[in-house]
Amino acid sequence: MNFSVVVPIYNEQDNIDELYQAIVGALDGFDPNYEIIMVDDGSTDGSFGALQRLAGKDARLKVIRLRRNFGQTAAMSAGFDAATGGIIIPMDGDLQNDPADIPRLVAKLEEGYDVVSGWRHDRKDTFITRKIPSLLANALISSFTGVHLHDYGCTLKAYRREVLEGINLYGEMHRFVPALASQVGARVAELQVSHHPRRHGSSKYGISRTLRVILDLMTVKFLLAYSTKPIQLFGRWGVYTFLAGLASGTATVYMKLFEHVSMNRNPLLILTAFLLFMGIQFIVMGLLGELNARTYFESQSKPIYVVRERINVGTGN
Known part of the structure; x- marks a missing residue:
């Protein structure tokens, strides 16, 4: 047909x-x-x-x-x-x-x-x-x-x-x-x-x-x-979130030492814990995604590229 x-x-x-x-x-x-x-x-x-x-x-x-x-x-x-x-x-x-x-x-x-x-x-x-x-x-x-x-x-x-x-x-x-x-x-x-x-x-x-x-x-x-590099998405957000958590934690410690703000009364402490936890979660999701991507492609012997055409050098075909 x-x-x-x-x-x-x-x-x-x-x-x-x-x-x-x-x-x-x-x-x-x-x-x-x-x-x-x-x-x-x-x-x-x-x-x-x-x-x-x-x-x-x-x-x-x-x-x-x-x-x-x-x-x-x-x-x-x-x-x-x-x-x-x-x-x-x-x-x-x-x-x-x-x-x-x-x-x-x-x-x-x-x-x-x-x-x-x-x-x-x-x-x-x-x-x-x-x-x-x-x-x-x-x-x-x-x-x-x-x-x-x-x-x-x-x-x-x-x-x-x-x-x-x-x-x-x-x-x-x-x-x-x-x-x-x-x-x-x-x-x-x-x-x-x-x-x-x-x-x-x-x-x-x-x-x-x-x-x-x-x-x-x-x-x-x-x-x-x-689809072939999920860590590039989840890992990037994980790093950004983790760094934001470190910045929030640093601010919490600074306020404790120099401004005498009690840490257990400072909402930044909760934000720090949340951001650090989410950063780790994002990175773990990226790693699990990498495992799934490899399982998907390798279990089917499926390449991550597609060939449009091939030319045999010397034969012109």
Whole structure:
């Protein structure tokens, strides 16, 4: 397969037929060597029946049914695992992403990029509950990860298969794949794509998702910067905290000797004990993190580097 289109589905029975026809219409004339993988993420309506009916008519459509609603990230991960295409293209199942943009994403990918992320430039969503939180989240994610995209939340993207093979997804981390891919040297581009208003069903997203995104962003930042060197993070804070404790202790002793302030009545004594204890705790956490990092990489014989290509000197290969 050249392409695998991965679509998580959750209670989208009224959109499935139209979405399938749109994908087929966009790709049949572009490259017929593709597959569609639709993952039913525990739908409680008639979505699975609609998918089952379509799969009986078209062998290119694969349907995966999860036992319950695991969330969009898990559904997408299941689709990625089942995909056989050299290029993998995830998209939403609500008809807001336009399959007609897929050839443009692939063309951009073939310019030498490993990831092409869609940008819903003219987004058809509510301003207060969707656009404003998204704008703030995108700015925050770009700042934290160093990968500057206008629209991390757009599901429509194109990935080279090898980029996704080393990435495991948890929580709400599907939106951070471009940043995680950049960690291993992937070249990331962004392309404006169409966005349509939802015509059937109701949105599964809300402002409550913002907190989960922020928490996952902390995880991504740690993975990008310190996954192989946690002592550099925890050890640094441990040293700073320990030095602050020593400074507080010195001030406590000075006040006792020269200002005759009783140590047991001086709150700086408690602060000194707290800071010294926390400094030691931070350093110990860093050392334990180093042990875990070594266990993670060495138990899997997993290198801490990724090779883009090799050239055999003298052969030109």
